[in-house]
Amino acid sequence: MIDKTTPTVEEALADIADGSTILIGGFGLAGQPVELIDGLIEHGAGELTIVNNNAGNGDTGLAALLKAGRVRKIICSFPRQSDSWVFDELYRAGKIELELVPQGNLAERIRAAGAGVGAFFTPTGVGTPLAEGKESRVIDGREYVLEYPIRGDVAIVSAYKADRWGNLVYRKTARNFGPIMVAAATTSIVQVDEVVELGALDPEAIVTPGIFVDRVVPVGERAWLRDGEFVPNFNAPADNAAAE
Numbered sequence: 001m002i003d004k005t006t007p008t009v010e011e012a013l014a015d016i017a018d019g020s021t022i023l024i025g026g027f028g029l030a031g032q033p034v035e036l037i038d039g040l041i042e043h044g045a046g047e048l049t050i051v052n053n054n055a056g057n058g059d060t061g062l063a064a065l066l067k068a069g070r071v072r073k074i075i076c077s078f079p080r081q082s083d084s085w086v087f088d089e090l091y092r093a094g095k096i097e098l099e100l101v102p103q104g105n106l107a108e109r110i111r112a113a114g115a116g117v118g119a120f121f122t123p124t125g126v127g128t129p130l131a132e133g134k135e136s137r138v139i140d141g142r143e144y145v146l147e148y149p150i151r152g153d154v155a156i157v158s159a160y161k162a163d164r165w166g167n168l169v170y171r172k173t174a175r176n177f178g179p180i181m182v183a184a185a186t187t188s189i190v191q192v193d194e195v196v197e198l199g200a201l202d203p204e205a206i207v208t209p210g211i212f213v214d215r216v217v218p219v220g221e222r223a224w225l226r227d228g229e230f231v232p233n234f235n236a237p238a239d240n241a242a243a244e
Contacts (some may be wrong), residue, residue: 004166005195006215009039012189015155016040019072021049023110023181024062028081030052031174033158034061035190035219040156041065051110051150053177055079055087060103063087071096075150077103084109100130100236105147107180112182113149113210121146155185159208162192166210169199175207182212188207193222 006012013036014059015024022040026032041064048071055076056063063086065071072137079098081088090096101109112120121144125131137148157178160171170178182188195218 002210003164004210004213004216005162005164006028006189006217007223009035009191009219011202012036012042012217013156015187016043016045018045019041019047019049020045020153021051022084022176023149023185024050024052025155025157025176025178025181026054026062027173027176029057029061029159031170031176031178031190032061036158036189037061037215038063038154041068041070044070046070049073049075051075051105051106051152051181052093053077054081055084055098057081057082059086066090066096069095073097075099075101077101077106088150089234093139102130106150107177107231109147109150110177110184111180113151116178117149119146119148148182152181152185153187155181155188157165157181157188157190159190161194161196161201162190162213162216163196163198163201163210164216165198166190166208166216167206168192168208168210168213168215169201169205170207177209179212182208187214188212189217191217191219193220194218221228 052062052069053076055074056066067086089099096112105122107123121137123142125143126143126145131145137144159168161169190213195216
């Protein structure tokens with residue numbers, strides 16, 4: 001019987017090794033797997049390379065992982081915003097390495113890893129310092145730069161619901177990088193509000209098929225961000241529920 005559920009965060013993260021490359025879902029606070037990140041801090045793995053859209057917000061979640069000194073390098077598209085003081089302090093002190101990747105390239109490099117694409121040419125970054133030292137080619141009169149996939153040893157992602165086979169549905173914009181990250185990692189670990197019975201998820205609504213998921217951790221119903229405020233119930237009515 002296939003059952004990918006893992007009862008605790010600790011068990012799900014137990015075999016993560018020092019020096020791992022970890023893909024972490026989230027777009028700012030939207031879809032950030034906070035419970036798994038907190039578990040990773042408790043786990044103690046260090047010298048990590050983290051791939052995320054940004055470099056943490058405030059002092060919680062990804063920022064807390066950076067503050068704990070566990071991250072050697074971060075690969076992201078948006079390292080600085082008004083509340084990125086943890087990353088700023090570490091970077092200015094030379095305590096963390098940064099690889100800056102344009103957001104579209106970041107998504108495509110991750111997607112390419114999951115799709116088995118060896119490399120791809122893109123016009124994004126041409127003529128900027130981000131293209132220095134990279135192979136380029138003129139195609140149909142336009143210059144392109146060669147980019148390589150970003151693969152992870154582990155992906156930790158937040159979804160809304162799963163079944164025991166690992167089929168996933170997401171919570172609105174909390175979906176963001178989750179589907180491509182679970183496909184691009186050797187081991188994919190997903191936290192969800194609830195594990196439902198087989199057949200309870202509409203097959204037409206399943207975004208990530210279970211074949212890409214290794215472990216599912218139910219963390220209980222969480223508050224989700226809606227119009228700038230956290231609400232406890234996904235099904236609560238709202239006129240404009242476009243946030244996380």
